[in-house]
Structure formats: C-alpha cells, structure tokens
Amino acid sequence: MSNRQRQRASSQSPRTNAPPRIPEPSGLAAPPNPRRIPLYVGLAVLGAAVGLAGTLVQAALFPGGLLLALAASAGLFYGGRVLTRTQLGALVPAVGWFLAVIVLLGGRPEGDYVFGEEIGLALFMLGGMAVAVICATMSRLPYSANDPGRSGT
Numbered sequence: 001m002s003n004r005q006r007q008r009a010s011s012q013s014p015r016t017n018a019p020p021r022i023p024e025p026s027g028l029a030a031p032p033n034p035r036r037i038p039l040y041v042g043l044a045v046l047g048a049a050v051g052l053a054g055t056l057v058q059a060a061l062f063p064g065g066l067l068l069a070l071a072a073s074a075g076l077f078y079g080g081r082v083l084t085r086t087q088l089g090a091l092v093p094a095v096g097w098f099l100a101v102i103v104l105l106g107g108r109p110e111g112d113y114v115f116g117e118e119i120g121l122a123l124f125m126l127g128g129m130a131v132a133v134i135c136a137t138m139s140r141l142p143y144s145a146n147d148p149g150r151s152g153t
Helices: 003-012 034-060 061-084 088-105 118-136
Strands: none
Touching: 034 061, 034 088, 034 118, 061 088, 061 118, 088 118
16 A cells, blocks of 8 residues: 555544534424424414314214314325424324314303214214324325435436
8 A cells, every 4th residue: 555545545534533423403302493483383273273174074974074074184284294394294283183172072061062973073083183193103205206305316
C-alpha cells in the first residue's frame, strides 16, 4: 500500500474525537409542526361532525346506516393519516369523533338519548375505535408513482 493510498484510507475513517450525535425524535415524540396545528384542529372538528352524523345515520337506518357511518369514519381517519403523513393525522379526528359520540351517549335530562338500539351503539363504538386504531397503526403509507421522494424512479 502506497503512502497516498494510506492517506486516502485514513481520511475516510470516522473521527474519533467527534461528539456523539443525538438522533432527532420522530413519530409522536417529534415536536409538532406549527404550520400543521390548524390542520389538526380542522381534522378534530371534522371528526366531531362525522361522529355526530354517524350517530344519527346509524340509529335511523340500522344495518345500512351503520356500515355507512363506519365507512365515513374510516375515510376520515385514513384521509387524515395520508394528508399529514403522521399517526397524529389519524388520531386527532378519532379523538374528535370519540368525544362527539361520548357527549351524545350522555343523553338528556328527560331520559332520551340519540342511539336507537344497544347493538347498534356497541357496533358503532367498537367499530369506530377499531378503524381508528387500524388507521393510526398502519406501518406504511402508499406512495404515488409521481412522488419525487420515491427511490428507483
């Protein structure tokens, strides 16, 4: 090995006196992007609206209304996840949805409440929570073929 080759090899070796780098937090541990906060607030309001509409639809048209309400919830949770490309994008509308359903579950002083049948209530609550968990814990998001960050294209 010549002197020049040794110098090249030594210049490519890592520095031993460099301070260790602390990795930046990612996922839910990362600090929120201030530009996304209005988007998250909008998703929470949409989640509450879908929860309210889903409650009314599933009680009025039981078998088909329940499926329609769960499909709307799934669309919102998945859409929030894709739009923000974060888990928080699916969790924020789910929290809005859940809070709206819990408020409607409380009933009125007269004893009435919005939900029609108990089986519909159970399926709507469990189904909505299951859809929220599925959307929030998806491992990867699909990328379009036009995505410039995609490798190999």
